[in-house]
Amino acid sequence: MSRFLLSLDQGTTSSRAIAFASDGQIVAQAQQEFPQHFPQPGWVEHQPQEIWQSTLDSAREVIRQLGDDATKVAAIGITNQRETTLLWDRQTGEPVYPAIVWQDRRTADACSGLKRLGKEEWVQKRTGLLLDPYFSATKLAWILDNVDGARQRAERGELAFGTVDTYLLWQLTQGRVHATDATNASRTLLFNIHQQCWDDELLALFNIPAAVLPDVRDSSADFGSASAKWLGQEIPIGAMIGDQQSALVGQACFGSGMAKSTYGTGCFVMMNSGEQALHSEHRLLTTVAYRLQGQVTYALEGSIFMAGATIQWIRDGLQLIARASDTQVLAEQTGYDNPVYMVPAFTGLGAPYWDPDARGAILGLTRDTGIKEIVTAGLQAVCYQTRDLLEAMKADGVNPATLRVDGGMVVNDWLMQFLADVLGVHIQRPAITETTALGAAVLAGLQVGVYRSLDDIQALWQHQHEFHPLLPIRKQQALYEGWLAAVRRVCNSQE
Numbered sequence: 273m274s275r276f277l278l279s280l281d282q283g284t285t286s287s288r289a290i291a292f293a294s295d296g297q298i299v300a301q302a303q304q305e306f307p308q309h310f311p312q313p314g315w316v317e318h319q320p321q322e323i324w325q326s327t328l329d330s331a332r333e334v335i336r337q338l339g340d341d342a343t344k345v346a347a348i349g350i351t352n353q354r355e356t357t358l359l360w361d362r363q364t365g366e367p368v369y370p371a372i373v374w375q376d377r378r379t380a381d382a383c384s385g386l387k388r389l390g391k392e393e394w395v396q397k398r399t400g401l402l403l404d405p406y407f408s409a410t411k412l413a414w415i416l417d418n419v420d421g422a423r424q425r426a427e428r429g430e431l432a433f434g435t436v437d438t439y440l441l442w443q444l445t446q447g448r449v450h451a452t453d454a455t456n457a458s459r460t461l462l463f464n465i466h467q468q469c470w471d472d473e474l475l476a477l478f479n480i481p482a483a484v485l486p487d488v489r490d491s492s493a494d495f496g497s498a499s500a501k502w503l504g505q506e507i508p509i510g511a512m513i514g515d516q517q518s519a520l521v522g523q524a525c526f527g528s529g530m531a532k533s534t535y536g537t538g539c540f541v542m543m544n545s546g547e548q549a550l551h552s553e554h555r556l557l558t559t560v561a562y563r564l565q566g567q568v569t570y571a572l573e574g575s576i577f578m579a580g581a582t583i584q585w586i587r588d589g590l591q592l593i594a595r596a597s598d599t600q601v602l603a604e605q606t607g608y609d610n611p612v613y614m615v616p617a618f619t620g621l622g623a624p625y626w627d628p629d630a631r632g633a634i635l636g637l638t639r640d641t642g643i644k645e646i647v648t649a650g651l652q653a654v655c656y657q658t659r660d661l662l663e664a665m666k667a668d669g670v671n672p673a674t675l676r677v678d679g680g681m682v683v684n685d686w687l688m689q690f691l692a693d694v695l696g697v698h699i700q701r702p703a704i705t706e707t708t709a710l711g712a713a714v715l716a717g718l719q720v721g722v723y724r725s726l727d728d729i730q731a732l733w734q735h736q737h738e739f740h741p742l743l744p745i746r747k748q749q750a751l752y753e754g755w756l757a758a759v760r761r762v763c764n765s766q767e
Contacts, residue, residue, distance in 0.1 A: 274293060274294065274344060275294055275344055275345075275346040275717075275722055276291045276292065276293060276294075276299060276338065276341065276344045276345045276346065277291070277292045277294070277345070277346060277347055277348075277349065277713040277714070277716050277717045277722065278290075278291050278331065278334060278345050278347070278348045278349070278507065278713070278716075279291075279292065279348075279349045279350075279351065279709040279710065279712045279713040279716075280327055280330075280331060280348060280349070280350045280351070280440065280712070281351050281352075281515070281518075281706075281708055281709040281712065282323060282327050282350070282351070282352045282353060282436050282437075282440060283352075283353055283515065283536060283537065284308075284353045284356075284373065284374070284375070284536070284537040284538075284581075285305060285306070285308065285537055285581075285584070286303050286304060286305040286306065286326070287303070287304055287306065287323065287326035287327040287329075287330050288301065288302065288303040288304075288330055288709060289301065289302050289303075289327070289330035289331040289333065289334040290334070290706060290709040290710075290713070291334050291337075291338060291345065292709075292710060292713045292714075294717065294722050294723075295732065296704055296710060296714070296732040297704075298704070298706065299338070299341075300334045300337035300338050301334060301337075301706075302329075302330040302331075302333035302334050302337070303330060304326040304329050304330050305326070306318070306319075306322040306323065306325075306326045307319070307322065308373075309370065312378070314376070314377035314378060314380075314619065314620075315376055315377070315378050316372075316373040316375045316376040316619065317370040317371060317372060317373060317376070318356065318370060318371040318373055319370055319371070320358055320360070320367040320370065320371050320439060321367075323371060323436060323439070323440075324439070324440065324443050327440055328443075328502060331502070331503060332502075332503065335503050335504060342503075342504070342505070343505065345505075345507055346508070346716075346717065346720050346722055347507065347508045347509070347510035347511070347716035347717060347719060347720040347722075348444075348498055348507050348508070348509045348510065348511075348716060349509075349510060349511035349512070349513070349518075349711075349712030349713045349714075349715055349716035349717075350437050350440055350441065350495075350509065350511065350512045350513075350712060351437075351512075351513050351514065351515050351518035351708055351709065351711060351712035352435065352436040352437040352440070352456070352512075352514060352515055353373070353374060353436055353515060353537075354374060354435060354436075354455075354456060354459045354514040354515060354516065355374035355406055355407050355408050355411075355435065355459050355460070356371050356372065356373050356374050356408075356435060356436050357371065357372045357408045357411035357412050357415070357433070357435065358371045358433070358434055358435070358436070358438075358439045359412065359415050359416075359419075359422065359426070359431055359432070359433050359484065360431065360432055360434075360439070360442075361425075361430065361431060361432075362429070362430055362431060362432050362447070362450075363430070365442065365443070365447060368415065368419050368422050368425075368431065369415045369418075369419050369422075371436070371439075372411040372414070372415065374406055375406075375538075375577055375619045376405065376411065376619075377405050377619055377620055377628045378405065378411075378414060379405040379410035379411060379413075379414050380405050380620075380628040380629065382405075382410045382413070382414070383403045383404055383405055383410055383628070386403050386477070387403050391403065391477065395461065395474070395477070396551075396558075397551075398464045398465070398466070398471055398473075398474060399458070399461050399462075399463060399464070399465060399471075399474070400458065400465050400549060400551075400557055400558030400559050400570075401458075401459070401461055401557055401558075401559075402555065402557070402626055403461075404626055404628065405628055406575070406577075406622070407459060407460060407461040408435060408459065408460040408461060408462070409460055409461035409462050409474070409478040409480065410461070410478065412433055412460075412478070412480055412484075413478050413479055413480060416479070416480070423481075426481045426483060426484045427481045427483060428483070429483040431483075431484050432450050432484060432486070433480075433484035433485060433486070434450070434452060434486055435452060435456045435459070435460070435514075437452055437453065437456050437512045437513075437514070438450065438451065438452045438456070438486045441495055441496070441509065441512065444496075444498040444499065444502060444509065445495075445496045445497065445498065445499065445509070446499045446501065448496055449495060449496040449509075450486045450487065451486050451487040451488070451489050451495055451512075452486045452487070452488055452489070452512065453488065453489055453490065453491045453493070453511075453512040453513055453514075453563070454468060454488055454489075454490065454491060454560045454562075454563035454568065455491055455513050455514040455517040455559070455560045455561070455562060455563070456512065456513070456514045457470075457488045457560075458559050458560040459514060459559065461474065461478065462474050462475060462478065462480060462485070463488070465549060465558065465559070465560055465568075465570070466549065468488070468563070468568060469488070470482065470485050470488070489512075490563045490564055490565065490566065491511060491512065491513045491517070491521075491562040491563050491564060491715055492510060492511045492562075492564055492715040492716070492718045492719045493510070493511070493512075493719060494508070494510070494719065495509040495510065495511075495512055496508075496509055497509060508716075508719075508720055509716070510715070510716035510717070510718070510719030510720050511712050511713075511715035511716040511718070511719060512712070513562060513711060513712055513715060515534075515536075515708050516534055516540040516542055516573065516708075517542070517559075517560070517561055517562055517571070517711070518707075518708045518709075518710075518711030518712045518715075519532055519534045519540075519542075519678050519679075519707045519708040519711055520532050520542050520544065520561055520562070520571065520711065521562060521710075521711035521712075521714065521715060521729070522678070522704075522706075522707030522708060522709070522710035522711035522714070523676040523678060523702065523707050523711075523733065524729060524730045524732070524733035525542075525543075525544050525676060526544065526569075526726050526729075526730060527544060527546075528544055528545060528546035528548075529543065529544065529545075529670065529672065530543070530544050530672070530676075531543040531544070531672035531674075531675055531676070532675065532676040532677070532678065532707075533658060533675050533676070533677050533678075534677075534678050534679045534707075534708065535579050535580060535654065535677065535678070535679035535680065535681035535682055536579065536580050536679040536680060536681075536708070537578075537579065537580050537581045537584075538575060538576050538577050538578060538579050538580075538581065538622070539575075539576035539579035539654055539657060539658060539679075540573060540574070540575050540576070541573065541574045541658060541661040541662065541665075541675070542559075542561070542571045542572070542573045543571060543572045543573075543665065543670060543672055544561055544569065544570075544571055545558075545561075545570045545571055545572050545670075546569060546570065547567075547568070547569065547570070548570060549570040550570070550572050550668065550670070552572060552664070552668050553667070553668060554624055554664040554665075554667045554668050555623055555624040555625070555626055555664060556572050556573060556574050556623055556624065556661070556664050556665065556668060557572070557573045557574070557575065557623070558570060558571075558572060558573075559571050559572075559573050562715070564718075564726075572665065572668065572670065573623075574622075574623040574624065574660070574661030574664060574665070575622045575623050576622050576623070576654075576657045576658070576660075576661070577618075577619050577620065577621070577622045578616035578617075578618055578619070578632075578653075579654045579657075579679075579681060580596075580679070580680055580681055581616075581618075582614070582616040582618075582650045582653060582654065583596050583599060583650055583651070583681070584596070585616075585618070586599075586646070586647055586650050590646075592643045592646060592647055593643075593647060596680070596681075597683075597684075598647075599647050599648075599650070599651055599684060599687075600684045600685065600686045600687070602643065602644040602647045602648060603644075603647065603648045603651050603684075603686045603687070603690075604686055605644050606644045606645055606647075606648040608690065608693070608743070608747075608751065610645055610648050610649055610652060611636045611638065611641075611645070612634060612635070612636045612637060612641055612645045612646060612648070612649040613634070613635045613636055613649055613652075613653070613656075613754060613755055613757075613758035614632070614633075614634050614635075614646065614649035614650050614652075614653045615630075615632060615633050615634075615635070615653065615758050615759055615761075615762045616632050616650070616653050617630040617631050617632045617633070617762055618631070618632045621759070621762075621763070623660070623661055623664065624660055624661070624663075624664040625660075625759070625763065627763050630762050630763050631762065632762075633758070633761065633762050634646060634649065635758045635761060636758075651684070651686070651687050651690070652690065652694075652751075652755075653755075654681065654687070654691075655687070655690050655691045655694045655695070656694065656751075656752060656755035658691060658694075658695060659694050659695055659752055659755075662675075662695055662697070672697065673697055673698065674697060674698045674699075674700055675691075675695065675697050675698070675699055675700070676700045676701075676702065676735075677691070677699055677700065677701055678701075678702060678705050678706075678707040678708065679705070679708070682701050682705055683705070685739075688701060688737075688739045689739050689742075691739070692739040692740060692741045692742075693741050693742060693743035693748060694743070694748060694751060694752060695741070696741045696743075696745070696748060697741065698738055698739070698740055698741070699738065699739040700735045700737075700738050701735065701736050701737045701738070701739070702733060702734065702735055702736055703734040703735065703736040704732075704734075705736075710732075714729045714732070717729075
């Protein structure tokens, strides 16, 4: 009998549910956007109830679409926006504060203070991460310090901390399970990625009481069951994994040196480094790719905060386009020789700059600049930022010759060809581009016996199209140097 796997893909701007057949094909899907809240410049928040309700509504719609076949759902896999931080009451489930989103920069001063104390290298050796407001620890500390009574309640064990995966699990199991997986734990600044445990000295540094922390499990594991109250039947939860690691799994990048790049709200390049936790000398992150049966696979990662979010801003903020799909035609009209550069540092710059104070800019404007040049600059910025990450990887001694791509932006053929040309590498677009959702689904399938091994999952991957670099190196370099000059202008303006 065919068995289905339900993936709950909770992202930064929307929640999705996708049911996959065991061959990786999509059989039902639903998606619901939810609001972003910006209470102050540089602050980004979500309402936890909106995260939960949009996820639940999407899951229920998929179950409705499946009809009688809903009984064939063998397991649920959860994948999520990482680092976003929630704290809630263990008895009532009520959040004590809105979710502080990974893009939020309110704790930049706290991170700078720890850097001045010389703590960054020590923290990086334990966590693989840098001291940046991107990660969860300073967000959690901020909530504990700024919500009346929160710290005292946390120390008494009355409150539960979690990233989005943990919060959804708590809701789905009606508070029976408070757990996360090793990939999400590895993004908090509180988890020792070498010893695979919460680190008492890191907890002391950030002043976080251990009583709030979830249990850390493998990415494919027994996470309890979703209550029949929510989906009409009890369904085992067999996997939890951060969204970028989930895309790595969905892209079947199981070999050391294999790399993927996801183009969603942000852009994230991740390279499998096998059992070796590579230490980056060029401001990249060392992270847990996945943990299966207690065995850790590591990855090297570069994070860009604004990719699809840049196009969303062009659409909704500037109202230059009606739909994201309009960008391809405008870019084809503009071509590569675009004098305009956009640096989308709306929430600072991520890797390899890690400048939380940088702010966005559009440079090179002239009287004949129009909508198509600005839109094209937004697309090109995504590719230039990807080049930044690959240059950092090269400097660290690794150089992927092929990049597997996924996310909503990769349907744009012009963008993918420009990416290949600017990077000088082969770009592989898979037949199934919903690789983030797929990764969580197949790991859940691994837990409940739908798949026997990673080899079974590897066999599902197929490429739909490959883009080969065609641009002369001299031209490629000139375009990229123009980008680097634009970035220097943005960073220098903040000094």
